[in-house]
Amino acid sequence: MSPPRESSAGASAARASLEEQLESTQRLLHALAQVHADYITHGDHRALFERLLSLMVELSRSGRGFIAELRSSLEETASLQLLAAQGWKTLPLKDLEAHVAHVLRSGAAQRIPDPGSTVESPPELLALPFMLQDKVVGVVGLGPRMDGDDTCLVDFLQPVLTTCGTLLHAQRETERRHLNEQALLAQQAQLRKLALVAARTDNAVIITDARGDIEWVNEGFTRITGYTLQEVLGQKPGTLLQGPGTNPKDIEAMRRSLSRAEGITVELLNYGKSGKPYWNLIEIQPVHDEQGTLVQFVAIESDVTARRQLEQQAAESTELLRLAMESTADGIWDWDLPSGILKTNARWMTMLGYEPAPQTTLEFWSTQLCHPEDLPEVNQRLNAHIEGRTPMFEYEHRLRHKDGHYLWILGRAKVIARDAQGKALRIVGTNVDVTSRKRAEEQLQAFIQAIPDMLFRVRRDGVCLAFKESLIEPPWRRPEEFIGKNLFRMLPKPVVASLQAALERVCQDSSLEIFEYSLEQAFGIQQFEARVVPIGPDEGMCIVRNITVRKALEDQRRRQREELEERVRQATRELESRQAQLIQSEKLASLGQMAASIAHEINNPVGFVSSNISTLGVYTSVLRRLIELYQQVEEHLGSDIPDAAASPLEEIRALRRQERLEEILQDTDELLSESREGMIRIREFIQDLKTFVREEAGTAQQADLNKLLQVTLRMLRHELKYKTQVRLDFGPLPLVRCYPTQLNQVFVNLLVNAVQAIEQRGEIHITTRREGNDVVIRIKDSGRGMSPETKARLFTPFFTTKPAGEGTGLGLSICYAIINRHKGRIEVDSELGRGTTFSVHVPLVEA
Structure with missing residues (x-):
């Protein structure tokens, strides 16, 4: 079975090769037809030669190639002009001319060395001469190639070679006609331009000499550019009119044409005298004398700014339309x-x-x-x-x-x-x-139909656009009785008022509006909830649900919740009272033990320090008297100082001056005075501490609240002096029967809270007055104040506004319990940003 498969594979390969050759031939013929058509239409010879070369390189599977024209006779040294090249950065013409000389003389295809190669054994190119009227007029080079079958390739490319000869002949004929027509066209152009000048055309006319210096301009030039004839004489037009927006390629094209004394038509962006840009269509023609010598250039310029702007707008509009269509x-x-x-x-x-x-x-x-x-x-x-x-x-x-x-x-x-x-x-x-x-609408409609509630789609003016009855409620009316009707005329007035207000709000701010209403029906009064949501600029969807059972359950749960909350509040009050008493008892007990220990530890050192200060004062008086007597002796001696005493006396004087003895004596008195004052303050602090934490009997005592406040202030002097200035306004107060230690605790808590409410530095005002049967203590701070929400929960146990770990929330609840025990009350007046005032009312009746 193997031989048949090989035969079949060979046939397939042959058929593929034939198909490939047929396709290449079709491509070649189509390309040649297109080249002939393009030549007839455009006449661009160089571009056509480049296309033919690219086609031959591709079809021959070569790496590079060239097309060159023979510019000399075969009897002379070959002189070539390169028409197209592909694959070389630079193709050395001299080497190429030497390699193809024999090919051009023989007229047959031959292999030649690659003229652009630098290796010792350069690859070879296939040189194919092409003819015109039985004369060799050029050569095509291709290579290196993948296979070496040159005969088939020469036959295959023969139509291309013939086309190259035809194109070259057409190019030469075109150049000859161009040279013959150029002189005639130049003369005709000169007469045409001169006629336009004579007619004082609105276009700008410029006449320059052969060097390009302006000799004359017309009035149209002045209108377009703003320059007068006197301003431009002897100058070059480009120097005056070209600017940063002028296309350098157009300028170079003009320069090349004028350097060859050829005419040119081009559109340029020029600039007038004022600096304003304008688009200019320029047609420049050379003028020759009878001997053919270039003598002048005549340029006619037309302002085409408006046309260019319209073209740009049209292009932009077209592009926008194209983008819109595509996107x-x-x-x-x-x-x-x-x-x-x-x-x-x-x-x-x-x-x-x-x-x-x-x-x-x-x-x-x-x-x-x-x-x-x-x-x-x-x-x-x-x-x-x-x-x-x-x-x-x-x-x-x-x-x-x-x-x-x-x-x-x-x-x-x-x-x-x-x-x-x-x-x-x-x-x-x-x-x-x-x-x-x-599909979404269908799904939504199915979803809506599954909703058990009654639905209305209603316009802002009350007209019902759609209606779905409830799936669980007895039908109130048929849907056709609603749709198209004005609900504001059908529903009870209270319901209409709520529905109108809800529709107005949802149509204005797209919010959700909910209202409730009651209707008396055959089976009793029923309660309903209506939710209105916006579904359009002037439409709303009203969802109505019967909430009679829910409201009954809510009322029942509300009553149960209120009863439970009252029980919790009662239990909480009892717990808070007992907790506050327990905390106070433990705190006072600890403070009492601490005070006894402090008094024991401090009293003995204070006693001997006080005694030593008194003794030091006596010693200082003796030393002061001795120094005074020495000074008197020194004054009596004057200059009659015995030699034996002169040196010690001089050392004494020097030491007295160096150590500033008078200042030492003065400072010693002040130090002793301050030490005595400090000892007095220590004794007072110990006494205040004993008073503040002393254990109280079970019965109330007579106390002066002004003195209790002074004791508290002395205890808190360190906390107060750095952040506040305390202002006192104590009025005369009768003795009050109270529990002094507990009231001290109240004053401490209120003052500490006042200090903590002051963020930087502020004031605390303490006022005491008798008001009727009460003694009133007001503590006012200049702190940050408190919100109504904080004020409402102020005396709740464990409520605090301080960060976690900085407060227990029991201070004010303890104060509240203590004042309650005294049959008094605490009042709070506070506002955010304006400070807080606590007013403590203690009755004069027996506590």
């Missing part, structure tokens, strides 16, 4: 009614699963695409618009996809052209795929 997700169609042709964009077709096509027919749309059930309505609406009975066509219908399923399409269209009799000629429209929206 839109909608299908766009253009129906020519007389022909029935329906032009579409790509999206119109791809939306339905078809390959993009520039046009289709109305018959295809109506018979193959539009759903049969929708077609009559589409035609009716479309005809109504065509006849001018509707401002535009708009309808949602179904179009069949290529795979058989249907898409929902929103079609919109408008007649944009009519004849003199008003008959529609052209309609332009769009197709929008709304399948997803329609």
Whole structure:
């Protein structure tokens, strides 16, 4: 079985080779036909030679190639002009001329060394001469190639070689005609320009000498540029008119043409005398004398700024339209009614699963695409618009996809052209795929139908647009009794007022509005909840639910909750009272033990320190008296000092001056005085501490509240002095029967809270007065104050505004319990940013 497979494989390879050769031949013939057509249309020889070379390199599978023209006779040394080259950065013509000389003389294809190679054994190129009228006129070089079958390649490329000869002949003929016509055209152009100048054209006319210096300009030049003839004489036009926006390539093209004494027409961006840019169409022609010598250039310039601006606007509009057409997700169609042709964009077709096509027919749309059930309505609406009975066509219908399923399409269209009799000629429209929206609407409708509540879709003016009755409530009225009717005239007045207000609010700020109402029905008074949500600019959806059972359960739960909360509050009050008493008892007990220990530890050192200070004062007096007597002796001696005493006395004087004895004596008195004062303050502190924490008997005692406040202030002097200035306004107070230690605790808590409420530095005002049967202590701070919410929970146990770990929340609740024990009260006046005032009322009756 192997031999047949090999034979089959060989046949397949041969067939593939033949197909490849046929395809290459077809490409070659097509390219040659296109080259001939382009030459007839454009006449650009160099571009055509480059295209032919690229084709030969590709079809011959060569790495590089060239086409060169023979510019000399074969009897002389070959002189070549390169027409096209591919694959070399630089092709050395001298080496090439030496290599192809024999080829050109023989007229036969031969292999030659690669002239651009630098290796010792350079690769070879296949040189193919081409002829014109039996004369060699050029050569084509190709290589290196993948295979060496040059004979087949020469035969294959013979049409290309013939075309190269034809193109070269046409090029030479064109150059000859151009030279012959140039002189005549130059003369004709000179006469034409001079005639325009004579007619005082509105265009700008410039005449320069052969060097390009201005000799004359007309009035049109002055109107366009702003320069007068006197201002431009002897100057070059480019120096005056060209600026930063002028295209350098255009300037270079003008320079090359003028250097060859050739005419040129070009559009330039020039600048007038004021610096304002303008677009200029310039036609420049040389003027020769009778001997053919260049003597002048004549240029006619036209201001084409307006045209360029219109072209730019048109290009921008076209680009915007193109981008819009490409980027839109909608299908766009253009129906020519007389022909029935329906032009579409790509999206119109791809939306339905078809390959993009520039046009289709109305018959295809109506018979193959539009759903049969929708077609009559589409035609009716479309005809109504065509006849001018509707401002535009708009309808949602179904179009069949290529795979058989249907898409929902929103079609919109408008007649944009009519004849003199008003008959529609052209309609332009769009197709929008709304399948997803329609499916969502269907799902939403199914969801709505599953909702047990009653639904109203109602306009802002009260008109009901849609209605769904409740699935669990007995029907109140039939849906047709609601739809299209004004609910404001049908519903009870209280319900109408709430519904109107809710619709107004949701239409203004798109919020959710909820209101409740009651209706008396056959089976009793029923309570309802209505939720109104916006669904359009002037529409709302009202969802109504019977909440009679829920309200009854809520009332029951509310009563149970209130009873439970009252029990909790009662238990909490009892717990807080007992807790505060326990904390106070433990604190006072600890402070009492601490005070006893402190008093024991401090009293003995204070006693001997005080005694030592007194003794030190006596010693200091003796030393002071001794120094005074010494000074008197020194004064009595004067200059009669015995020699034996002179040196010690001088040392004494020096030491007295060095150590400033008088200042030491003065400082000693002040130090002793301050030490005595410090000892007194220590004794007072110990006494205040004993007073503050002393254990109280079970009965109240008579106390002076002014003195209790002074004791408290001395205890808190360290906390107060760095942040506050305390101002006292004590009025005369009678003795009050109270528990002094507990009141001290109240004053400490209130003062500490006042200090902590002051963020930087402030004031605390303490006022005491008798007001009726009460003694009132007011402690006012300049701190940050408190909000109404904080004030409402101020005396709640464990409530604190301090960070975690910095407060227990029991201080003010203990104060509240202590004042309650004294049958008094605490009042708070506070506002954020304006400080706080605590007023403590202690009755004068027996506590």
